[in-house]
Amino acid sequence: MPPLIAAGPASGVDLFADPVLEDPYPVYEALRTTGRVVWLDQHQAxxxxxxxxxxAVLTRPKTFSCEHGVALTSAGSRQPPESTVPPRGGQRHLSMRSPLSRHLNSGAVKALTAETRSQAELMAHQYTAREEFDAVEFVTRFVAGRVVRLMxxxxxAGPELVASALAVVDMSAPDHTRYHSETLATAMTAVxxxxxxxxxxxxxxxxxxLYKAADTGYLSECDVVPLMAAYVTSGVDTTICGITAALHHxxxxxMYFRRVRAERLDPAAxxxxxxxxxAPVQVLERRVTRDALIGDTRLRAGQRVWASPGSSGRDPRRWGSHAAVFRPERADGTQHLAFGLGPHSCAGRQLAQMYAVSLLQALARFGTRLEIAGDPVRTRxxxxxxxxxxxxRITPDRRRFRARASTV
Ligand code: HEM
Known part of the structure; x- marks a missing residue:
């Protein structure tokens, strides 16, 4: 399709160049300053x-639709979307989202909390005993373990599913960058x-x-595996990135680690x-279905819009002059868009939060101090x-270690 002509503020930035992936925030700031929406010449969006x-984009699904899928690339869109992610619109989206949601609502998550906490304690105890560990390995093991248990x-199958889930999501990235893993991505449904x-x-x-839902006719039996794939794809790497981000900050x-430890700060915050x-997912794609105005810029039907939770989370218009500062005591701290918004917002938000709280609480229980022990490396x-x-690096609390040893 020939590029659609866009009239409005524009930028030549490549959002997926290595230096931008390393630190996208100065670029986001420049784009936010340039306009309410900015045409990206490089990406035609x-x-x-x-x-x-x-x-506004995420809550107007009739105008900014994701029914065609959410991949930012033709390779991602080639993949049958139902093999890996829930269908994105209409009645079929509702009938697929509904059985997912029932497993992820607050009652279902509450029922899983005790077992998750005990697993988090076990792992936190093991890793704290080492005193130095890689948070990515720690969190990945925990999340993958939870997923295989729940399913x-x-x-x-855990490691294979994690690798495949990452590959599936990487397929949504623009073609010219790091997408090399179609085989691995399609391995998800095979596994x-x-x-x-x-x-x-x-x-x-x-x-x-899910099989019971198929028995009652609510769901087709052939939807069971795609739905499982949707759980894994949507929920694994996002959660790993979210919890490691929390550990990094x-x-x-x-001071905040001490407060969590003293139970004066909620780990959820x-x-x-x-x-x-x-935000683990920095950019969400939508397609304009009918001409629409954002500010005084006209977006034409057929054009793509990339709505960025990665950028909105640091917007000083919303978060004030300390938007870029880590302040978990903010009163409105849950009002970010990292879980999306509107009809496609994250179905697994409460589960992800429960995982994070369990793990942060457990580490704060067994460690008196948490520090960065070397140079962190960003995922490209x-x-x-x-x-x-x-x-x-975590300093073990010897007293609590002894106390746990005497109870197990
Ligand atoms: C920190 C962890 C997580 C983050 C940051 C996150 C983020 C997101 C975002 C931004 C969306 C919206 C996508 C869009 O509007 O195009 C989404 C959708 C979704 N998420 Fe999550 N997610 C997380 C964890 C999970 C978990 C643990 C699960 C389930 C096990 C899950 C299941 C889903 C599903 C099923 C959807 C699609 C909802 C729909 O289209 O109706 N997510 N997530």
Whole structure:
């Protein structure tokens, strides 16, 4: 398709160049200053980076639609979307989202909390005993373990699913950058089809409930595996990036770690503040379905809009002059857009928060001090903002170690 002519403020920046991926925030700031929306020549898409405009795009699905999928690339869009992510619109989106949501609402998450906390304590105890560890390895092991447990998958499937989930999401990045992994990405459904069956479904588990939904006709049996894939794709790397972001900010702020430890600061606030500042998903794509005005710029039907939670989280118009500062005690700290907004907003928000709280609380229980132990390395993913390696040092609380040893 020939490029659509755009009239409005424009920029030649490449959002996926290595230096921008390393630190996108100065670029976002320049784009926010340039206009409410800015045409990106390199990507042939509008960029919405202010909180108000990102919210407007995400909450007007009839005008800014994601029914065609959310990939930022033709390679991602080639992939049958239902093999990896929930359908994005219409009745089918609702019927697929609904069984997902039922497993992720506050009651369902509450029922999982005790077991998750005990797993978090076990792992925090092990890793604190080492005194130095890689937060990425720690969090990945925890999240992958939770996912295979919730889905009744064999533990050995965890690493393969995590790798495949990252590849699926990387396919949504622009073609010219780091997308090399179509085979790995399509492995997701292959892995699941191999290990998931009615026979493996434990009574009351997510898998069991999905098969029951198929029995009642609510869902087609052939939707079970795609739905499982959707859980994994949507929920694994996002959560890993979110929790490691929280650990990174906490390790740089000893005062806040002490407060969490003393139960004077809710770990949920730490998590939200971290993903406000470093949204795991930096950009969400929508397609303009009919001409629309944002400010005095006219967006034409057929054009693409990239709404950026990564940018909106640091918009001083919304967050004030300390927008770029980690302040978990902010009163309105959960009002960020890192989980999206509107009909496609994150279905797993409460589960992700519960995972984060469990892990942060457990570390603060066994450690008296958390620090960065070496140079962290950023992931060069065009789809996620996360860490490839995040070395941490934790000082064990010997008294609590002894106390736990005497109870197990
Ligand atoms: C820190 C962790 C997480 C972050 C930052 C995050 C972020 C997001 C965002 C930004 C969206 C909206 C996408 C859009 O509007 O195009 C989304 C959707 C979604 N998320 Fe999450 N997510 C996280 C964890 C999870 C978890 C743990 C699960 C489930 C196990 C999950 C399941 C989903 C699903 C199913 C959708 C699609 C909703 C729909 O289209 O109706 N997410 N997530």
């Amino acid at each position: 509008w960029f919405a980076g202010r909180h108000e405009e990102v919210s 009744d998958l064999p533990e050995t 699941l089809s191999r290990v998931v069956s009615r026979k493996t479904a434990r009574r009351g588990s997510w898998l069991d409930r 906490l390790a740089r702020s000893p 730490v998590f939200h503040e971290a993903i406000r500042l470093d 993913s065009s789809a996620f903002r996360g860490w490839k390696a995040l070395p941490l």
